[in-house]
Every structure is written in C-alpha cells, then in structure tokens.
Amino acid sequence: MKISGIGMNRLLRASSLLVIAGLLAELVSILWFHPLSFVLFVFVAAGLTAIGILIFLASLVFVAGPPTDNQG
Amino acid sequence: MTKFSVSELFATGQTEILVVLIMVSVMMAVIFLARPAITTGVSGKILAFMGLFALPALCIAGGIAVHTQRSEQTQFCISCHSMEPFGRTLYIDNPMYIPAAHFQNHRVPADMACYTCHADYGLFGPLRDKIRGVGRIYFQYVSTPPNPIQIPGGFKNGQCLHCHAGARSFIENPVHSAIMDTLTSDQVSCVSCHDMIHPVAQLSQLKFWSPGQ
Numbered sequence: 001m002k003i004s005g006i007g008m009n010r011l012l013r014a015s016s017l018l019v020i021a022g023l024l025a026e027l028v029s030i031l032w033f034h035p036l037s038f039v040l041f042v043f044v045a046a047g048l049t050a051i052g053i054l055i056f057l058a059s060l061v062f063v064a065g066p067p068t069d070n071q072g
Numbered sequence: 073m074t075k076f077s078v079s080e081l082f083a084t085g086q087t088e089i090l091v092v093l094i095m096v097s098v099m100m101a102v103i104f105l106a107r108p109a110i111t112t113g114v115s116g117k118i119l120a121f122m123g124l125f126a127l128p129a130l131c132i133a134g135g136i137a138v139h140t141q142r143s144e145q146t147q148f149c150i151s152c153h154s155m156e157p158f159g160r161t162l163y164i165d166n167p168m169y170i171p172a173a174h175f176q177n178h179r180v181p182a183d184m185a186c187y188t189c190h191a192d193y194g195l196f197g198p199l200r201d202k203i204r205g206v207g208r209i210y211f212q213y214v215s216t217p218p219n220p221i222q223i224p225g226g227f228k229n230g231q232c233l234h235c236h237a238g239a240r241s242f243i244e245n246p247v248h249s250a251i252m253d254t255l256t257s258d259q260v261s262c263v264s265c266h267d268m269i270h271p272v273a274q275l276s277q278l279k280f281w282s283p284g285q
Contacts, residue, residue: 009108012120016105019128023094023101026135030087030094033142035152035209041139042206049128052101056124 011059015052022049086141090134097127140198143205149186152208154217157272158186165279169268176281179235190223193234220272229255232262 026045029037100123103110110116142148150159162175162185171189174180180188192200204224211217233256236242243249247265254260263269271278 008111012104012108012111012124015124016101016108019101019124020098020105023098023128023131026131027091027094027098030090030135030138033148033151035148035212038139038143038202039206039209041135045135046132049132053125053128056120 006063008059008063011055011063015056015059018048018052018055022046022052086134087138090131090138093127093134094131097123097131100124100127140202143202144184144187144191146183146185146187152212154212154221157275158221158270160275160280161270161272163280163282164271165281166268169271170266171269172281189231191231193230227261227263229258229262 022045025048026041029041029045032040100119104120104123111120146159146162150156161169162172164172167173167176171185174189175182175185187201191197194200208217237256243252248255251260255262
C-alpha cells in the first residue's frame with residue numbers, strides 16, 4: 001500500500017497518536033527517578049515520538065495536495 | 073533502590089520547563105488527533121508543523137539534556153542495587169581511601185562524584201559512557217551483575233590525570249616525577265600504588281562519616 005493512498009487525515013491521526021504516546025512516556029521517564037527511566041526515554045519515548053514526527057513529515061511529502069489557486 | 077522526592081527532580085528548573093513544553097505539545101497533538109481537517113488552511117499547516125514536528129523535536133532534545141545530566145549524578149549511579157555498596161564507600165571515615173577523601177572534601181563535585189572519576193574524557197566519551205550504562209542496566213535487570221564489579225578495560229590514568237596533571241603537588245612529588253612517562257602512557261596504573269579505593273567486601277569492618285554529626 002502506497003503512503004499516498006492512506007489519506008492525510010489518517011496519517012495525521014497516526015502521527016498525533018504516536019507523538020502523544022511518546023511525549024507521555026517522556027513525561028513518565030522525567031518524573032520517575034530510576035535507572036530504567038533512561039531506557040524508557042531512549043527506547044520508548046524518543047522512538048515513538050520520532051516515528052510520529054517521521055509519519056507527519058512523510059504525509060507532507062507524499063500526501064500533501066496540490067496548492068490551491070489564488071484566483072480572486 | 074535510592075528514593076528521590078519530586079522536589080529534587082525539579083531542582084534545576086530545566087525539568088519544569090520541559091514538563092510544561094511536553095504538556096503544551098501533547099495538547100497540540102490532541103487537537104490534530106481530534107480534528108486533523110484543520111490542517112487544510114495555511115495557519116493549520118503552520119500549527120501542525122509546530123505541534124507535530126518542532127515542539128516534539130524540542131521535547132526530545134530537552135529530554136536528552138535532562139536524562140544526560142541526571143545520569144551523571146552520584147544518586148543516579150548508586151540507585152542500582154549492585155552499586156549501593158560503592159556509594160557507601162564514599163562515606164568511609166578514613167582519608168586514606170581515595171574516593172572517600174575526594175568526595176568528603178569536595179575535591180570532586182559531590183553530586184557528580186562517580187562521573188567525575190569514572191567518565192571517559194575522550195571525544196565521544198559521554199556517548200560511550202551512556203552505551204556502557206545501558207549495558208549495565210541489562211546486567212541489573214535481565215542478567216546478573218559480575219561479582220566483583222570491575223571497570224571494563226580497567227581504570228585509565230587519564231581519569232586521575234584529567235585533574236591532577238600539571239598540578240604542583242602532583243608534578244613536584246618525587247615518586248610521580250620519576251615515573252611520569254609511565255603514568256601518562258598508562259604503563260603503570262595510579263591505583264597500583266593508590267590502592268585504597270572501594271573496599272566493598274570490608275564495609276562491615278569500617279567506620280563511616282555522617283555529614284552534620
């Protein structure tokens with residue numbers, strides 16, 4: 001399945017969901033003073049957020065519609 | 073495990089800023105989750121760029137800074153069960169023990185005592201330290217920590233010389249000056265003479281210093 005076939009809205013939702021999950025995991029990792037908090041941040045929080053950002057960027061590149069005409 | 077209060081986490085102010093930034097980013101991402109159609113307009117696109125790229129990227133950069141700083145703290149190092157005895161050796165009431173003397177007299181920053189003496193001061197040293205640190209977390213939670221715990225590759229003189237090289241008391245010491253080349257080239261280890269370090273096996277026989285008493 002091509003990315004362009006998925007649709008902008010679904011990609012934005014997926015991106016938002018991953019960014020939210022990643023940032024909430026980061027919040028937990030910051031408030032939890034424990035050796036595993038570093039692992040949680042690196043492998044879960046940063047990973048999910050990075051994938052979310054990449055999906056958003058991919059949606060801009062592959063799905064963004066043609067520019068609207070500026071006719072009066 | 074060593075316990076910490078929330079107030080300690082927010083001691084620097086950096087963490088507070090990051091928490092606020094994360095909350096703002098989450099709220100913006102929730103808007104795009106609920107109504108992705110708002111990105112059809114130019115202002116919506118700009119908002120999406122901020123909420124789904126710029127702010128989350130900033131949060132990750134901030135998280136790296138906070139976690140890097142936190143992982144250099146003495147309390148973080150000794151929060152692993154197997155490192156607790158090493159933390160206790162910092163309080164031995166005997167100035168002949170090198171780490172205890174350095175820690176108690178603030179010859180190293182007390183809140184970064186472990187990191188100051190055990191950090192890799194090479195170009196990519198901090199990164200290598202973090203990778204090794206993840207390996208130690210694996211030993212702590214998945215495998216079994218080695219017994220006795222030893223520094224991979226041995227203790228490098230550079231970690232002492234990072235501060236002591238060039239110091240008058242160090243270079244004017246006749247013992248040091250006689251073997252200076254072998255010290256700087258790691259042929260003779262500093263700890264081969266200064267061998268009173270972390271006596272974790274003899275902790276029950278030692279007296280400890282209690283700050284404030």
